[in-house]
Every structure is written in C-alpha cells, then in structure tokens.
Amino acid sequence: MPDTSHADRRRSSIGARRNPDAEAAILTAARALLAERGYAGFSIEEVARRAGAGKPTIYRWWATKADLLIDVYAAEKASHMALPDTGALWSDLLAYTRALWGFWRDTPSGSIFRALIAEAQTTEAALSALRDKFLPDRLRDLRHMFERAADRSEIRASEIDDLLGLYIGFNWLHLLTDRLADDAPAIERTARLIAGQPPGGS
Amino acid sequence: MPDTSHADRRRSSIGARRNPDAEAAILTAARALLAERGYAGFSIEEVARRAGAGKPTIYRWWATKADLLIDVYAAEKASHMALPDTGALWSDLLAYTRALWGFWRDTPSGSIFRALIAEAQTTEAALSALRDKFLPDRLRDLRHMFERAADRSEIRASEIDDLLGLYIGFNWLHLLTDRLADDAPAIERTARLIAGQPPGGS
C-alpha cells in the first residue's frame, strides 16, 4: 500500500446514521489529494482509497464530484477568510483580494476551486451546484462590502450586483489562467477601478 | 451505419504526407461533437469514430486534447467576429458583447471555449496555450477598442489593460456559469460601468 496518509483503518459503522469520522476522513483525503495532484489526479476512487472509505459511502453523501468539492472548499474557506472593513471600498477590496489570492495560492483551495469550475463544464449537476448554491453564498458575503460602500455613497446601490460580477470575473480570470502570483500588482489598480477611485490616490 | 455526420468513408492514405481530408474530417467531427454533447461528451475515441479516422491519426497531429480544441476554436472564431466602431466605448462594448454572447450561444464556439478553459485546469499544456497564446490574441484585438476610447478621453490610457481584464473576466464568468441567455440585461449595465458612463444615459 503506497499511500500512508489516510486515516486509521477499520473505521466501522456507528449505527444507522452518518459517521462524522468517515465524513472528516473523506474531506481530509479529498483536500490532500487535490493539494498533491490537482484536479487531474482527483478521483472518487483515490479519495476512497486514501480515506479508507468505501466508494458507496462517498456517493451516499455527495451525489456529485462537485458537491464534494464544494464541501471541501467550504471547510477550507470558513477557517481562513474574513471580510475586511477598512472604511473605504477600494481598500476593502485590496485587502480582501490580496487575502483571497494568497488563500488560493497557499492552500489547496485554489486547486479545489479550479476543479469545481472545471467540473461544472462537464456535468450539468456540477454546474447548477456552482451557480445556484456556491456562487450565491459567495455573493451574499461580498455584497455586504459593497452595500457598506453604497451607504457611504462611494458607489450607486443599483450598481452593486454588476460591480460584484466584474469583481468575481476578475478573480476567476486570474485563477483560471494561473496568474495569481505574476499579476499581483493588478489587484490594487483593479480595486481602485471597481471602487471608482482615481489611480494613485490614497 | 446510424451516424451520417462524418466524412465519406474509406478515406485512405495519400502517401507519406498529411492528408488534408483527414484533418478536415477530424476538426469537423470535433466541432460537431462539442456542439451536440459539450465537453462532457468530448472524447478522442468519439471524434475518431465520427471522423472515420484512426485514433493514431489524431494523436499524430494533435499531441493533446487542448491542441485539438484550440484548432477547432480558431477555425470557428476567424470567420465570425468583427470589432465595432460606434464612436463611444460603451456602445462599442454593448455591440461587441452582444455579438460575442450570441456567437457563443448560437454556434458551437461557446461549448468549445468552455471545453478549452476546463481542459486548461487539467492539463498544463492547455493552460499555457490558453494563457500565453489565446488570451494575448484576444487582448490585442480588443485593445484597439479601448485605445480609441482613450484617444477620445473616455478612459485613461493607463487603465486600458485593467479594464480589459475586467471585461474579459465578466464574459468568462457568464460563459462558465452558463448565464449567457438569462443575464443578457447585464450586458448594457456592465458596458456602461466599464466605460464609466452613468446608468440610463444615452
């Protein structure tokens, strides 16, 4: 058995209900696998092997690969990302985007999210999971940042959704083309653009 | 023989050199396959089947799936998109974006491009093709539109690249989440946002 990173073996059922140990082992294994081999090497089969879990256990709780990816990403994100409140949209965006890109670069999360988007191009179920479940969650979080800016009259309230779209598209574009490291200076310039702040100002 | 979409049968070798008929048949089959079944149903196996080609013939000329996708998309794109010149950036963007989304919706190109982006999350070669060849080409084309706007003082010249990034990200986001049809009203609002045009004005 080549891999030793999986949980302690012979974890058994704890009755007619979900075993949190199994769930944790699967999420951990999925995270590690994506970290090591990326989406290309990500398979339910291998996750099951590493987690010491049966494939049916995975399919029982996550109907699609996307559902699993979403849970892995969510567990990751919860513990890392917080919304800044600096008093100005452009500096909020600066702080948040730098944190986000760092999070994507320095944890498996970047790989996970790229996997999720790729999966959504393959499977209809994954697409609707991404669009109808994942994205709205993300938007809800970020909208607060923009709503505060609208309260401060930095942006028009009617523009919030479209600015959010531009902002998310900007991040996706850099993630999907793997330019998170190279193009970091773009963050500040783009934050100002979105916030309607003149370049170089404070 | 149930499928009739492939080229006429028994196309054979034409000697010790590449057979253009075979190449055309393969590109056509790939295009049709992506149109019908999307990236999920796109396999070298099925392309070969439809093209009436041997798999080695495909692998001989296209080392990776991404290479094939690029050629298919290139053949598609060349013949369709022209840059508008309406005299104002926001209406240029409006016209171009509506044309692009229509092109993505109504031809296989949308599926093809989605496939290419997805493949780039799996295969390093696809990623660098997308980032280093594809994206610069696209930027070069569009930059003219933004440069004209800068000449007219609608936008700052220093903002061109960042606005392009926002604009492309906006398009990708809608393509990848399959919202080209539903979210068409966003085009006008976003075109104004990018062009710095107040909402509702002419």
Add this chain to the structure above:
Amino acid sequence: MPDTSHADRRRSSIGARRNPDAEAAILTAARALLAERGYAGFSIEEVARRAGAGKPTIYRWWATKADLLIDVYAAEKASHMALPDTGALWSDLLAYTRALWGFWRDTPSGSIFRALIAEAQTTEAALSALRDKFLPDRLRDLRHMFERAADRSEIRASEIDDLLGLYIGFNWLHLLTDRLADDAPAIERTARLIAGQPPGGS
C-alpha cells in the same frame, strides 16, 4: 502484489486483431484461479489481475462468465479425455466414467464445470451457453459410444438419447454433490444398469 503466477507483464497489442498471448494468459489465469479458490473466488476482476490483462480485453472476447468457463473447460478436456472402445457398452461406460471422474477430481475441471452449472442458474446467457452450446457438444461425443452399442444390438437405437440423459444426469448428480471420491463403486453398478447388463456378470 500477492499473486506471482501471472504471465510476464507489458504484453501489448499486436495490431487490430486478437492477441493469442493475451487469450492464453487469460485462460491460464482463469484455470489457476478456479483450481485455487473454486467458483466462490472466481471473478473477472481477479482473472484480469492474474493474467496481467485489462478487464475490457476479457469482456471483448467472452461476453459472459460462462463463455470463459466453457473455453477453459474445453481446453482442459481436449487434452485429457478420449472415448474408449472396448467392444461393450458397459465397459466403455466403466472406462469413460472412471476417466471422467478422475479428470474432474484431479484437475481443476471439476471445479470449472461446477462453476459453469452454478453460473447457469444465475444468468440466462450462461444457461443457454450451457444448454445450447456446451451440452450438445458433449452429447455428440458420447453418442458415438451408444451408437456403436446400438449397432451391436446391446441397446435399442430409439433409447440412445434417453440413456444419454440418464448417464449425464448420473454424472452431474455426483459432481454437484461432491461425491466423486466417495461413491466410486456406483460407477460399475450404474454402467451395468445403463447398458442393460446383469449385475456381477462379465
């Protein structure tokens, strides 16, 4: 890797036609597996593992487990069993049955045939393979023995098929209840019964 009995690895395709090496490796592996673990331990998966073959290669050439079992049995039988011709039906039967039971006991063939019959109780395809392909072959061979006896007027020609049925049922019954070793004396008595020979006579 626990099993070492499989053929030398990395046997590849020899073109667009059946590879006899692969076929031989698969039949050998199937035979060995049945010899070691019986029908209970017999799986296509394990045969593929031992043969160093891909599962699709097996499914390509043997549509059902029964087809594979039949080929394994046939290869075995061809090299071991010959029809005797002693000049009298009862001694022909005596010789043949003793050889058959020995063949069933001392080679994997007994296990193979038991597996085949069991499989026929599970799968409709296996049943028809057994009944319409295997059994007629077996009957054709044996019928010669009975026809010679009819020519010698030992039995009526009209009884041949029914005597064959009785004879085969007798053998099956002992095979399926694993009484080939214990009940060997029954062979002689039953040979006489079938041949219409009084007990104890020469």
Add this chain to the structure above:
Amino acid sequence: MPDTSHADRRRSSIGARRNPDAEAAILTAARALLAERGYAGFSIEEVARRAGAGKPTIYRWWATKADLLIDVYAAEKASHMALPDTGALWSDLLAYTRALWGFWRDTPSGSIFRALIAEAQTTEAALSALRDKFLPDRLRDLRHMFERAADRSEIRASEIDDLLGLYIGFNWLHLLTDRLADDAPAIERTARLIAGQPPGGS
C-alpha cells in the same frame, strides 16, 4: 412504497425472543423473490427490504444463504408432493415425475431448488446441507416406490439405490438446464427405461 408483498410495516420486537412474525415475513419474502427473479435476483438485502426486516435479523437466524433457502424449500415441499401407488413402477414414476416437474414449474420451488444447488457450488455449508440432509430425505421418500417395485419383482432389490441415483440425476439435469417444459415427452420414455419396461407397451 411500490412493493406491497411484504408484511405489514412497523413490526417490532416482541421482547427478548424470536419473533415468529418476522420469521414468516422473511420466508415469504424470500419465496416471492425467488419466484419473481430467480437465484440471480436473490439477495439478503432484497429479502430484508421486502420483508420489512433488518439484515441483522436475517443473519441472526440464518447463518448462510443456504440455510434460508433450505427453510424456504422445506416449507414449500411439505405441502405438495404425495407418492403415487399405481401398482407398477413405470406408471408410478410417470405420475410422480409429472407431478414433480409441474410442481417445479408452477410454484417457486423449481427456482428455489435451483438456487439451492447453485449455492452449494459456492458455499461448503450449502453443499453439506444439500448432500447430507436434503438428498437423504428425498431418497428415503422415493425408496418406498422402488421397494414396492422390488417386492413385485419388477426390479432387483440390489439395484434400488442406483436406480434412484439415475432417476434423481435425470430430474436434476432437466431442472438445471431449464428443460422441464420442453422435454416433457422424455418423462414417459425415461420412466419405462428405469422401470425396465419395453417402450410403447402398457
């Protein structure tokens, strides 16, 4: 709930002892399942589903699948078959065999018995149950028929066991190859053969 063949729901424990309702529901479900889908579709899982029983309840009372099959067959057989006494062995056999084949064809018993024999080729426990318990029972019943024939000097007393073997093998052969319906004419011819009666006579 689509299937209605199982017992009334929410049958619960009746305390620290075996619940006869549960046992009956399980046997009934097993019988029905074998009737509908044969050995191929017979699984503990499905029996439990239909019976509205937990799997452990089944495993608690029947250690192996064979044990369950035996109980199902026993419950079935008891109520149906009677030994004929026509005054001649060949007509006894004729009557009994016709009844037996009809019983096997028209009730789940044929499927059950086929399942039992198949299971005996996989599981040692099933084999010994079949050989050491089942078969002797059957032989004991039938032997009376042959003993009466010996008393009437139709057959030799010393031949009884071997004729029984031939007779049972004949029946098994037709059951296992699913020729109970097609080959009914063989019954009369074989009955005469076993009874030493010339063909066509009365």
Add this chain to the structure above:
DNA sequence: TCGTAATCGAGACGGTACGTCGTGTCTTGCC
C-alpha cells in the same frame, strides 16, 4: 522504375476510473 517510407483506417492492448450492487458487521433507539 521501383523499393522505401510515411500515411491512412481499424481496432486490440493494459490500464484507470466510473457509478452501482451486494456482502456481512456494527450501532442506535424503541419495545
């Protein structure tokens, strides 16, 4: 002029992963 070489369609090969099913064990919470 003719052998050589690279092309073609075809399809078998060893593999990996898919998603489903059944196995026998285990635990819960009710009776």
Add this chain to the structure above:
DNA sequence: GGCAAGACACGACGTACCGTCTCGATTACGA
C-alpha cells in the same frame, strides 16, 4: 435481548476512454 433501520468497509460488476501498438493498404518520392 430482539427488532427495524441503515451506515460502514470492502470488493466485484460491466462500461467508457485513455494513449500505445501493430497490422495491411495505399500512395509519393528518391535512388
């Protein structure tokens, strides 16, 4: 302690593609 329920690890099922290989045929080109 029996019961229904159902989760668990495991492993086989049969299928789809992967990328590689070898065939036999079909030309073009260089010696």
